[in-house]
Amino acid sequence: MTELRNFLALPYDELEELNLKAKEQRMKRVAADKIQEERLKYLTDEKRIKAVTVLFSDLEGRLHMLDYDKKFLLKSYDNLTFDGSSIRGFTAQRESDLRLYIDWSAFYWGPADIFGPGKVLVFGEVISKEGKHYEADVRGVLKTFSETLHKKEGYTLNAANEIEGFLFKGEDAERRFHDTHAFEYVNTGGYYHSLPGDPLRTFIDTTAEVQRSMGFQNEKDHPEVAPSQFEINYSYGEVVAAADQIQLYKLICRQVATKMGLSASFLPKPVVGVNGSGMHTNVSISKGGKNLFWDPKGEEQLSSFGWSFVDRILTHGNDICLMLNASVNAYRRLDPHFEAPNQIKASPTDRGSMVRIPIGNEKSMRVEVRSVGPDANPYMVMYSVFKTGLHGEIAKIKNLRQAERYLPDNIYTALEHFRLADWTTKLLGADVKGRYADLKQASADRCARLLGTVVKAPEVQFHHDVYNQYLWNQF
Structure with missing residues (x-):
């Protein structure tokens, strides 16, 4: 068959x-109508495509996917509706x-x-019933912010992330944690060390190949400090x-791991006693091709513009901490x-500092x-870092x-x-700020108030990346 x-x-x-051609168009800011015309023609002409997967993220940063039949999408791409009441942090049922x-x-x-x-x-x-960008879709907020800065100031916001994660034995290891109360390593080789062909190395190699094919422009990949921990680096891009x-x-990491019968986890601290996982966020701003953070005569060769950032x-380090560390488990990592x-300080060398100035x-x-x-909403991270650095x-x-x-x-x-904080109200608006805080409060209240020394089942079970309606109701 x-x-x-x-x-x-x-x-x-x-x-x-x-993918590299599409990435270049995006980087050059090719007009939206031109790209739309090109993509619609491609989808019409390419008979071997059956469906288009549309991705969007909720307020906490959890990725959602809808598959649209290609022929339906071509007819209805400007009127794709969905029920927002089932997405945590989106609309109430009466305005779904x-x-x-x-x-x-x-x-x-x-x-x-x-x-x-x-x-x-x-x-x-995500678009509201009124046809405007939906305020709880932080990707739309970030995109509007970035485009406005480019038009008004000529700024291009650049970012690259070093995202660490763990690879554990068994499928759905996080969702089964409230039964097992343990994560099992697949490798104990340690920093930079993993033998060719072992599960961690095979996972890293496969994931890197998939990323490369999708235009990520990889830089380096390796096992991290903790057992079964990995990091796969790729080049920077517009925010x-x-x-x-x-x-x-x-998504790629989880998909590759599942196909291997394993689980990729982006919990910040799934195992106590070893290093946690971070998502070091490297940012710069350029204008007319010039890096505005560079000054060969500046302190640490960072410009005064960069130091003000x-x-x-x-x-605002404490104000935005919840946006950068978005779960109960995240505070084990700190x-x-x-x-x-x-430490709310800046340093070229001290890795305990919130902000580091790397050699550049x-x-x-x-x-x-x-x-x-690594479990924070990436759009919220980028938005809060850049808007705070520029306008705080x-x-x-x-x-x-x-x-x-x-x-x-x-x-x-x-x-x-x-x-x-007044600043977080300026960032998100009072309504979205309240929704986000309420979501975090609801998860926290299902967990032990004091962290203690053992990872508790509820901090995994009620984590925004892990829960589903069934698990959420086990309370």
Whole structure:
């Protein structure tokens, strides 16, 4: 029966070529109507495509996917409705109708052996009943912010992320944790060490191949410090594309792991006693091709513009902590015994600092925000970091960059800072801010208030990346 199905399944080198071309169009900001016309023609002409997977993220950053039959999509792409009341943090039941607007620039060809033959992927933007960007769709908020800055100031916001994760034995290891109360390593080789052909190395190699085929432009990959921990690095991109790639990175990792009968986990601290996982967020701003963070005569060769950006991040470090560390489990990672970036200071060398100034040059000079957890909403991370760095306040704290100040060590303190801060209201608006805080409060209240030394089942079970309606109701 299979030989009768003539669905699209392209070699990896062809996929890479198509995805790099689409990435270049996005980078050059080719007009949206031109890209839409090109994509619609492609979908019409390519008979081997059966469905288009539209991706969007909820307020907490959980990725959702809808498969639309290609022929239906071609007729109805400007009127794709869905029920938003089932998405946590979106609309109430009485106002459940939302629309998806296709962002044709964020179009990806995926390998058939990972995503299934005959499918392509595209990111969507959530639109309200009134036809406006839906305020709880932070991707849309970030995109509007980025485009406005480019038009008004000529700024291009650049970001690259170093995303760590763990590979555990068995499928759905996180969802089964409330029964097993343990994660099993697949490898105990340690930093940079994994023998060719062992499960961790095979996983990293396969994931890297998939990323390469999808235009990620890989840089390096390796096992991390903790057992069964990995990191797969790729090049920087414009801020919305960079956040999209974080979502795809985690999706690819999970899909590859599942096909191996394993689980990829992005819990910040799934195992106590070993290093947790971070999502170090490297950011810079360019204008007319010039890196505005570079100054060969500046302190650490960072420009005064760059240092002002850092000072604003430090000023609002506690305000935005909940947006960068979004779960109960994230506060286990902010433990000073494991290179935790929990000090609200900036340093070129101290890895315990929230912000680090890496060695750079005219092209690569950047600021690294180290306190970000890998389970945070990537669009919220990018938006809060860039908007705070550009438009936040600078506190009159003596020696601000090296003052003895620390990030919260538990989610309740982070929630209190978030709720009380005027700055977070300016970032998200009062309504979305309240919804986000309520979601985090609801998860936290299902967990032990004091973390203790053992990972508790509820902090995994009620984690926004893990729960489903069945697990949420086990309370």
